[in-house]
Amino acid sequence: HGFDFPVPMSRRHHCDFSYSGLKTAIGYVAAGADFTDRAVAADVAASFQRVATEHLADRVARALRWCAQESLMRPHEPPVSTLVVCGGVAANAHIRARLQQEADEAGVRAAFPPLRYCTDNGVMIAWAAVERIRAGLPPTDLESADFAPRWPLGDAQPMGKKRLEALKLQRAEEAAAEAEAEPAAAAAAGPR
Numbered sequence: 656h657g658f659d660f661p662v663p664m665s666r667r668h669h670c671d672f673s674y675s676g677l678k679t680a681i682g683y684v685a686a687g688a689d690f691t692d693r694a695v696a697a698d699v700a701a702s703f704q705r706v707a708t709e710h711l712a713d714r715v716a717r718a719l720r721w722c723a724q725e726s727l728m729r730p731h732e733p734p735v736s737t738l739v740v741c742g743g744v745a746a747n748a749h750i751r752a753r754l755q756q757e758a759d760e761a762g763v764r765a766a767f768p769p770l771r772y773c774t775d776n777g778v779m780i781a782w783a784a785v786e787r788i789r790a791g792l793p794p795t796d797l798e799s800a801d802f803a804p805r806w807p808l809g810d811a812q813p814m815g816k817k818r819l820e821a822l823k824l825q826r827a828e829e830a831a832a833e834a835e836a837e838p839a840a841a842a843a844a845g846p847r
């Protein structure tokens with residue numbers, strides 16, 4: 656591929672995603688590129704796909720490694736056995752192959768829905784509305800709506816933050832109750 660775009664966040668060891676640096680790099684190339692030359696356009700597109708896929712694969716591989724560590728999973732949760740790849744991104748053959756490779760290396764099954772179900776569609780938009788309703792957020796006035804390319808469903812919304820914090824607190828309380836119950840259960844069972 657003709658362009659060596661930087662892999663986003665390559666020095667950060669977490670599972671967050673960001674394509675902003677990659678988009679900026681492509682913007683600089685695009686400003687001076689002759690896209691009437693189909694070879695140039697193909698090189699830019701292929702270079703973007705390669706780097707974007709590597710970024711995604713790196714984050715997925717890291718998440719699978721973290722899930723494999725017992726200390727990161729709650730004791731009563733089953734181990735991760737399947738990587739589900741869905742949505743519009745799952746329609747890309749290069750991404751499918753690369754994520755299949757990561758799943759194989761992690762020893763988990765990769766599940767890809769049929770291609771006809773892997774497109775961005777109205778169901779995703781409807782589900783976003785369901786999540787807003789569940790979070791108690793008011794309906795959007797379409798006349799004054801602010802349209803944005805991204806809309807996080809979770810902690811970006813004040814109500815979402817409250818629900819997330821409540822869930823974290825609930826899980827912490829459950830873990831504390833389990834920890835307290837274990838010594839009492841062992842004492843009640845008596846010596847072995």
